[in-house]
Amino acid sequence: MPEKETTTVHDERVNRLLRRNNLSITGSRKKILHLFLEQNGALAHGDIEKKAGEKFDRVTVYRTLQTFVDKGIIHIIPTADNSIRYALCKDDCTEGHHHDHHIHFVCTQCNNTYCLDDVVTPEVKLPNGYTIAHVEVVTEGICKNCNDK
Amino acid sequence: MPEKETTTVHDERVNRLLRRNNLSITGSRKKILHLFLEQNGALAHGDIEKKAGEKFDRVTVYRTLQTFVDKGIIHIIPTADNSIRYALCKDDCTEGHHHDHHIHFVCTQCNNTYCLDDVVTPEVKLPNGYTIAHVEVVTEGICKNCNDK
DNA sequence: GTAACTGCAAAATATTTGCATCCTT
DNA sequence: AAGGATGCAAATATTTTGCAGTTAC
Numbered sequence: 001m002p003e004k005e006t007t008t009v010h011d012e013r014v015n016r017l018l019r020r021n022n023l024s025i026t027g028s029r030k031k032i033l034h035l036f037l038e039q040n041g042a043l044a045h046g047d048i049e050k051k052a053g054e055k056f057d058r059v060t061v062y063r064t065l066q067t068f069v070d071k072g073i074i075h076i077i078p079t080a081d082n083s084i085r086y087a088l089c090k091d092d093c094t095e096g097h098h099h100d101h102h103i104h105f106v107c108t109q110c111n112n113t114y115c116l117d118d119v120v121t122p123e124v125k126l127p128n129g130y131t132i133a134h135v136e137v138v139t140e141g142i143c144k145n146c147n148d149k
Numbered sequence: 150m151p152e153k154e155t156t157t158v159h160d161e162r163v164n165r166l167l168r169r170n171n172l173s174i175t176g177s178r179k180k181i182l183h184l185f186l187e188q189n190g191a192l193a194h195g196d197i198e199k200k201a202g203e204k205f206d207r208v209t210v211y212r213t214l215q216t217f218v219d220k221g222i223i224h225i226i227p228t229a230d231n232s233i234r235y236a237l238c239k240d241d242c243t244e245g246h247h248h249d250h251h252i253h254f255v256c257t258q259c260n261n262t263y264c265l266d267d268v269v270t271p272e273v274k275l276p277n278g279y280t281i282a283h284v285e286v287v288t289e290g291i292c293k294n295c296n297d298k
Numbered sequence: 299g300t301a302a303c304t305g306c307a308a309a310a311t312a313t314t315t316g317c318a319t320c321c322t323t
Numbered sequence: 324a325a326g327g328a329t330g331c332a333a334a335t336a337t338t339t340t341g342c343a344g345t346t347a348c
Contacts, residue, residue, distance in 0.1 A: 023327095024321085024322050024323070024326095024327065024328070025322075025323095026321075026322070026327095026328060026329080027321090027329090028328085028329075029328090045312090045313095046312095056329080056330080057329070057330050057331075058312090058313090059313090059314085059315090059329080059330070059331085060328080060329055060330070062312095062313070062314080063328080063329085064328090067328095076229045077229075078227040078228050078229040078287060079227050080225045080226075080227040080233075080285070082231070082233060082312095082337095082338090084229075084231060103273060105275070105279060108282065116275065116276065116279075118276060119273065119274070119275060119276065122271040122272065122273060123271065124252060124268065124271060124286060124288055125268070126254070126265065126268060126288065126290075127265065127267060127268065127293070128293075129292075129293030129296055129297065130254060130265075130288075130290060130291070130292060130293055130296070131290045131291040131296055132288055132289070132290040133257065133289050133290040133291070134288065134289040134290065135286065135287075135288050135289075136229070136286070136287045136288070136289070137273060137284065137285070137286050137287075138227060138284075138285045138286075138287075139273055139275065139279075139281055139283065139284050139285070140281070140282050140283040140284075140285070141275075141279060141280045141281040141282040141283065142279070142280040142282070143278075143279060144276070144277075144278030144279055147278055147279070147280055148278065172302095173301095173302065173303070173346085173347050173348070174347075174348095175302090175303060175304080175346075175347070176304090176346095177303085177304075178303090194337090194338095205304075205305080206304070206305050206306075207305095207337090207338090208304080208305070208306085208338090208339085208340090209303085209304055209305070211337095211338065211339080212303085212304085213303095216303095231313090231337095
């Protein structure tokens with residue numbers, strides 16, 4: 001029963017994530033984190049509402065996502081369309097060792113967004129006078145899944 | 150009278166841009182393009198409304214920006230906050246030779262966004278299975294102007 | 299003159315806020 | 324029991340659409 005097992009693993013991870021961040025363990029938080037774990041990619045606010053069905057209020061989704069961003073549980077992926085997409089870093093689970101130096105990939109076919117945790121952000125050299133603090137890379141193309149079909 | 154001269158240069162460029170893209174030369178289009186030329190950086194929808202004063206309708210701004218994006222006169226810069234920012238590529242003026250392979254820079258102090266036309270997008274190597282079509286790089290830090298102060 | 303552009307009104311969406319109630323610890 | 328989280332209602336903000344009048348060519 002692999003399905004069951006996965007769920008259990010997710011349950012544990014969800015609880016750990018919430019507890020570690022001093023957040024009370026509530027239904028909507030658990031549900032939303034599970035959605036991220038199942039998705040294995042990025043979710044926009046709208047995706048979450050859809051996937052969650054009629055389960056909880058739109059306002060709760062806004063507030064929960066904001067809380068997660070504040071705590072560093074999820075991060076925002078910059079996109080060119082209006083939609084803010086959020087993703088749970090795969091390496092978030094490695095206790096406090098927060099490094100989001102990975103790049104993002106948007107599949108133009110299935111429209112999913114992935115964190116490519118294994119691809120390190122390249123070095124960028126700026127002109128004189130600019131002080132660089134952070135580099136964000138978003139790539140676009142066809143993802144593994146879509147290419148395999 | 151350098152101010153006058155700049156305006157004239159802008160005027161010419163604005164007219165050329167519009168004509169080249171088969172767009173009729175209207176007040177709002179000229180005004181908005183001038184704003185981009187004066188700004189020398191990115192503008193969000195809201196910025197344009199502010200800078201333009203009470204000059205024209207909000208709807209016109211939406212429609213004009215959309216038209217410019219469709220024609221490739223301006224491009225969208227992906228950001229992590231909700232705001233869509235648009236920028237006129239410096240090299241747009243080199244007739245039809247459209248290459249947007251530059252990176253973007255957001256100043257966390259003055260909150261301006263610039264196209265760094267001289268910085269070429271770095272190579273990115275993706276895992277097997279992914280087909281890459283486009284790479285977008287947004288850097289963040291303190292810009293030349295703010296550092297010089 | 300005609301097609302395209304603009305402005306106004308209004309609809310549709312998206313986001314935020316306040317507050318009473320419920321749930322977690 | 325107490326503080327925080329949720330859900331509902333409503334206020335704001337943002338974006339889209341339709342249409343009539345105006346303008347560019």
